[in-house]
Structures are given as C-alpha cells and as structure tokens.
Amino acid sequence: MPACVPVRAEAHPILHTISHPACGRIYRHRHILRLYKGARICYNKKQSATGAEKRKIPPMQYTIPPFGPLWTDGVFTVPTCVADRYLKLASAYQLQALLLLLRHGGSLSTRELAGALGIPERDADSIMDFWVAEGLLQNGNSPAAPAPAEPSTVQIPVVTKVPPTMGAPASLTVHPPVAEPPKPKKETLSPPRLTPRDIVTLCRENSALSDLLTEAQTVLGRTISTAEQEMLVNMHIYYELPPEVILMLLGYYRGEKEKGRSINLAYINKMANSWSEDGVRTVADADEKLLYLSGTDKLWDKVIAMTGIRHRSPTARQRQMVADWGRDFSEDMLQLACDIMKENADKPSLKYMDSVLRRWKKEGLTTPAQVQEQQQSFTAAKAKKADGRLQGKPSYDLEQIKRDTMNNTDIKF
Template identity: 25%
Template structure:
C-alpha cells in the first residue's frame, strides 16, 4: 500500500498538538474527552471564542456533567489544571506542558520508597500507656467527648482507636474529625464502620480541611437524596447498605448522577419497587462496558434490540418441527423479576 500526501488549496490555521499527547494520552482516552481537549487547544489561539462549561456542552452536544468529567479526567492526567473559586465555580483552565510518561515512570521508580511512606497507614492498636497519654491532651479529650455526644453513647475501645487513627495516623484535625462524625450521624448512620469508610475516602481524596469536606459532602448529599427520591423514598434517610451502594456508584464507578438515576428508573420500571441490588447490577454492567454517558447507554440499548431481532427469526425457524408439540414461551425478564421478589 503506497503512502499518500495530504494537501490543501488554502492557507490553514494551525493548532499545535503535542506528540506526547498523541502518542501516550490520546490512545487510551475516551473519544469525547479527546474532543474537549482539542477544542480547548483550538480556543487557546482564538480569543474570540467565549469559554464556559455550558458553552462547551452546547458545542459538543453533551451535558455539562460530561464536560466536567472530561476536564477532571485531563486534570488527573496532569494535562491541565482547573482554577476554581471558593464556591467551586470554574474560573479558568491552565493547559500544562504535556508530561512525559516515560520520564514520570523513571522518576516514580526512583522514589518508590518515598511513595510507600505516604501510603495510608494501617490502623494500629494503642497500649494503655498511649491511650492515657492521649487522654491527657485537652484537644484529644474534647474530641472524644464530642464524638460521645454525637453517637449518643460511651465510645467502645475499638471506636476510640478509630477516632485516634484519624487523629494520630491520618493527621486529621480535631475539627475535621468532628465534622466527619457529625456528617455520618446526620446521614442516619452511627456505625463506626461507616464512619471509617467515609474517613478513608476523604483521606484518599486528599481532604484535609472542613471546607474541603463540606464541598464534597454537599454535592454527595444532594445526589444521595436525588437517588432516594428516584426510588420513591422520601420519608427516611438511607441506611448503611444503601449508603454503601450509593458511595460505590458515585465514587468508585464515578458515574454522573443522571446515569445513576437512569438505573433507578429502570429498576422501578421493571420491579415497581425500590431495589438497590437490582440497580447495582445494572450499574456494574454499565461500568464493565465502559459506559460514560447516556449516549453510551442508548447505544447499548440499540445493540440489545438488534440482537433480539436477529434471534427472533432463528427461533421461529426452529419451531417448524414437531408442530404438534405445544412450546412454552418463557418471559425471562418476568422470571428474573419473580426470582428477585422471592428473595426479599
């Protein structure tokens, strides 16, 4: 196969794209994310383009959540940096020099011991002498008293060790720990296991101040109540297993709220009652199939319909033999629904 030469009659404008981006970052990225980045490069050399999240969403025919997901993805890759105000409103985007992943890997290998030191430490058991030393610190003593009040009981030894783990090993401030416990209790959970789960998620996210925690929890709380409402649950807070599912969908799978609500809608449409387990099956399947937005969901639906249409003629062809035999027409969706209902 011969090479070809690309030509043009006019004098084209030029948008420079780093070879590092093309070689290392573009191949593994979602195509929609790539389009957002390329558009930003184009806008960099065109001062007439007015940039906003809403404007980008209109140009790309995507939702604003899709645009923000793309921006956050590139920020994690070190391609750009997002500049936000105190209200977490996007004020600017700084396009960084494209990192060389080969050089980064070499640097990472050279500093592996340093990284290990920064990993989240495992909880340790405190000796009676150490516990007594903490009890002598006024800040620590006040912290444990406040936690007693929030949980409405005297803390057990394991609960005290969990609080001290945040204070002594993760270096959370007393104010941040108080807010952590308050937040979990207000969500309807006094379980120290759940408090530990949320606290570790904050540590992994780099949250070190109450302001950062409030920013994260405000969005999470709003999304949580939206999910409960989608299930028709308006008269109570979510319980621990439900909170674990929601945490998984929004943070582990990193799904946008509209995708989670769509899974809830399909669950209610199929079962006519809230069922977190069934919704989780839908969202786990979408995660495995690399679903990022509603367009991906619609594409899966269309593919499913095509496969069903191809199976129908084959099924009819097989039914021509043994015409005196009365075949059963099983509704597998209905059988699945009955099976789920029998388990609850």
C-alpha cells in the first residue's frame, strides 16, 4: 500500500475520512464514500479497533426456501443475461422497468410504465431507450436487434479547440475616428452526447468508470438518471477529472443540499469544467478548491447578513466578487461600503457595493479612517468651491437668458 498523506480532520469542511486498516480504502464519515487507493489519504487520529477487526467474520450464505412465501403469488421468467450482465451496468430504474415489462407479458405502454414507476412519461421513454439500444427490446419505431457478442468501442469525438476566425474586413469608407475591430470571443465547446449504449460500453471497458457510477449513487443516496450518468462519464473522459475528484464534487453537492442551499447538478457540472480548466488533477488540488469554497461561503453569509438581501446561493461570478472583497478589504470596510449602499441605493445592491469597493481599491483606501479623511477633504473642497462661486463672477448671462426667453414660442402665458 502506498504511503498515506496525513490530512487533519478539521482542515476539510466536506470530507472527514478514515483509512480502512485491512484494504487501505478510504471511507467518508456519514456517507461511506469510498475513494481510490491512488488518493493516498488517511486520517491522522488513531482509531480504536472494533470487534469486527479483531475477529474474522465468515461470509454469509443466503438461500430461498423452496416453499417459502416468495412463491405464493406465482412466477414469471427473467432472462439469465439480466442477472449475469446488467446488474452493474443498468441503473435501478432501468432494471425496475424491465422487471415490470416482463411481469406483464413483455408489453406495456409508456403511460403504464410511468404510472407504475411514479415517474414522468418522458423519463420512462429515456429509461427504456437503454434496453432498446442494447437490442433486448423493440419500440414502435424500430425492430429489435440481437445484442452484439463483443461490445463495440465507443468513438468519442475528439474536439479540437480552434479560435474563431475574425469577421469580414470593415468597409473602405473612412469614418473618423476609426473603430477598433471587436475582440474574438472565447469559444465554448460542449462535451459529446452519449447514448445509454455508449455509457454501457465505456463501463465495460473501464472498471474505474463503472465503480464511479456505483459510488456516485452511494454519495447521493439515490439512483442516478441516464442524464446524470452521461454527465459523470463526461467529467471523467472529457474534463479528464479523476474519479476520486468527481466523488469529492458530489460530496460537496450533497453537503450543500443538506445545508438547505439552492444548488443543482448543473452547477456541479460547471464546477467540474472550471476545475478542469484550472488543472485540478489530484485530491490535494480538489481539497484546496473546496477549502476556498468554504471560505467564500462563510464570507457570503456575512455579506448577506450585512445587506439584508434574501439568502440565496451565490453564482460563480458573485462568489468570485465576494472572494475579491475578502482578499482586498477587512470586514469593517465591507460594513462601511454596505452602509453607504443603504444610504444611497433604493434597495440592497451588491453591484453598488462592488462599485464603492472598486473605487476605494483604485484610490488605495484600505481602512475606515482613510475613507473618513477623504470624505472630510471632499466636503471641505466642495464648500470652498461653492463659496468661490458666490463671491466670483456669475456663471450665467442674464441678458442672454432674457433674449432666449423672448425667442421661446413654446412658453404659454
């Protein structure tokens, strides 16, 4: 077993991990989140041995009584390949739908399937598309085809990120001043679309990917849909994130949900994309990112309390904005900016606070005393300027005003 890297339990807000003494696997507190040995994390607090560790527990043997209550309501046939090939490849919903179809003689409508499973009809069609793609079922559009003896290799499209070309040259007509050509926008490429058959084939070829989908259901505490399977597969293949890093992302997602925050897996997918672009490839990199998120979450809660804005989860841009505030200013400065915002804005506005803090940063103001001194200087200069206007030459021409008034035919007497 490779050497473990000690991690303090209190240093990580998301994962509290314990190293299994026998197999070296890492388990997560509360969710039993198994990471891979390649993560090389251990809990540096000595764990007391349990009774199960002191003695070897013999494996259990399970049997079905030949005349037990299981057979009371009759039987129906289940193909052997379902148990031999698809227990790990198919999701729980896909297996439930197939069993339901076999129970009713091999023919059910989408509405009947959706009603029995308690899901929308469009989800029922998506679930059954897996079995159609495997060649085990047929729908109204295509006949069934025999399953291939050897799985074909999925061809994941290789996308080359090419910068967009510039537009057509400007017109030859000279219009001073000449406007600068627009800067090319960064092209955003989407990950490839994967069918249920593609996902199954990839899992057959990559056991780590199959384990990832299984562990993801353990972390989330529920069955994941086909769309979620596609998202996780692309995190590993397209974004090139290791399985243990993806599981840490899912652990963060579940932790945020338990705190009552508004967060969804689409946001986690964007985080995965961002982590990939930032070069996150190890558990240590992911741990640093999660510590950063924990710090910005705490500062966000303080800003929400200061401003009185209704509590909600920050967007990626708001999170970065608050992180910049925390890096450049103290909480006293944030409170002062919040007070100025409340005095001048019609309603609480983070944008207004950001403009105030940006101006202070540009002027080099870092303490409330410096802000107060600048405000006093500004007030004194403004009063002096107003006094000079009263003593000096008027800034208006009274005779010109009279002439303009005589020529203004819009005035009604």
